[in-house]
Amino acid sequence: xxxxxxxxxxxxxxxxxxxxxxxxGTKVHKSDGTWKDAIGGDGFECxxxxxxxxxxxxxxxxxxxxxxxxxxxxxxxxxxxxxxxNYDDITESGAWSTPFIQNPKNSNTILxxxxxxxxxxxxxxxxxxxxxxxxxxxxxxxxxxxSDSNYIYAAYxxxxxxxxxxxxxWTEMTRPGNSNISYIxxxxxxxxxxxxxxxxxxxxxxxxxxxxGGSIWSNISKNLPNVPALTVIKQKDTDDxxxxxxxxxxxxxxxxxxxxxxYNTDLPNVIVTELEINYTYNEIYAATYGRGIWK
Numbered sequence: 001x002x003x004x005x006x007x008x009x010x011x012x013x014x015x016x017x018x019x020x021x022x023x024x025g026t027k028v029h030k031s032d033g034t035w036k037d038a039i040g041g042d043g044f045e046c047x048x049x050x051x052x053x054x055x056x057x058x059x060x061x062x063x064x065x066x067x068x069x070x071x072x073x074x075x076x077x078x079x080x081x082x083x084x085x086n087y088d089d090i091t092e093s094g095a096w097s098t099p100f101i102q103n104p105k106n107s108n109t110i111l112x113x114x115x116x117x118x119x120x121x122x123x124x125x126x127x128x129x130x131x132x133x134x135x136x137x138x139x140x141x142x143x144x145x146x147s148d149s150n151y152i153y154a155a156y157x158x159x160x161x162x163x164x165x166x167x168x169x170w171t172e173m174t175r176p177g178n179s180n181i182s183y184i185x186x187x188x189x190x191x192x193x194x195x196x197x198x199x200x201x202x203x204x205x206x207x208x209x210x211x212x213g214g215s216i217w218s219n220i221s222k223n224l225p226n227v228p229a230l231t232v233i234k235q236k237d238t239d240d241x242x243x244x245x246x247x248x249x250x251x252x253x254x255x256x257x258x259x260x261x262x263y264n265t266d267l268p269n270v271i272v273t274e275l276e277i278n279y280t281y282n283e284i285y286a287a288t289y290g291r292g293i294w295k
Contacts, residue, residue: 065100099142117130117131140181146189147187159181160174161173162214183229183230185233202226206229207219231272233276
């Protein structure tokens with residue numbers, strides 16, 4: 001089975017998605033039902049423009065980014081305006097699996113996490129560095145508030161930072177848990193409410209919630225198994241219904257139930273690396289490391 005590291009879906013067309021895989025490159029699922037091999041090598045984080053299903057982004061290891069404007073038929077290395085494959089703006093490399101996101105409210109804005117956070121306001125053509133963290137640690141997750149784009153969160157394995165002014169200044173927040181941070185997810189309406197997952201095998205250090213921007217954390221790991229938690233998302237317009245992807249499948253919880261519930265009907269016992277929800281069609285997608293993409 002195909003081993004997906006990360007993937008992205010279209011909010012406009014539920015048949016269009018793109019995923020990055022180990023050894024098998026980046027693959028685009030097109031609206032005619034066919035798969036197209038897009039970028040060779042290992043594939044990592046991908047996303048599809050929220051307003052244009054033909055504009056999509058993929059990546060190789062260490063933050064080598066590509067963009068297509070024709071539905072995945074051709075990809076060009078972004079941030080390489082003179083076509084000589086040199087980065088013209090970004091002067092850093094990223095983690096093995098480098099995080100990048102789009103502004104939930106304005107798909108012109110793309111953020112990439114290398115050692116620092118870099119922002120583009122023209123869909124990836126030009127980037128500006130908006131942090132100065134120092135050191136050589138590589139960011140593992142970044143998130144931007146849907147309700148206030150001045151609020152951006154960025155995490156290394158053991159450190160969490162926040163800006164409330166689009167990167168003019170950053171504050172180191174409290175570390176959630178004692179394992180490595182794997183993912184940040186922000187509430188869609190509350191810029192100070194967020195959830196973070198921990199990877200690793202520290203019992204009870206799986207999922208954490210903060211309602212004050214990351215100063216104080218509540219441990220909501222509860223009955224989750226002692227395996228790495230790799231991703232978390234909140235389902236919009238629910239009583240905090242959370243979905244978590246772990247090394248052995250998907251779990252959910254909300255304010256009306258006391259413990260996590262396994263949600264693995266027909267899903268093999270598999271590592272779930274990323275979850276996405278298509279709200280137009282009310283479908284949840286899981287990228288798995290070994291069994292392809294499920295919905």
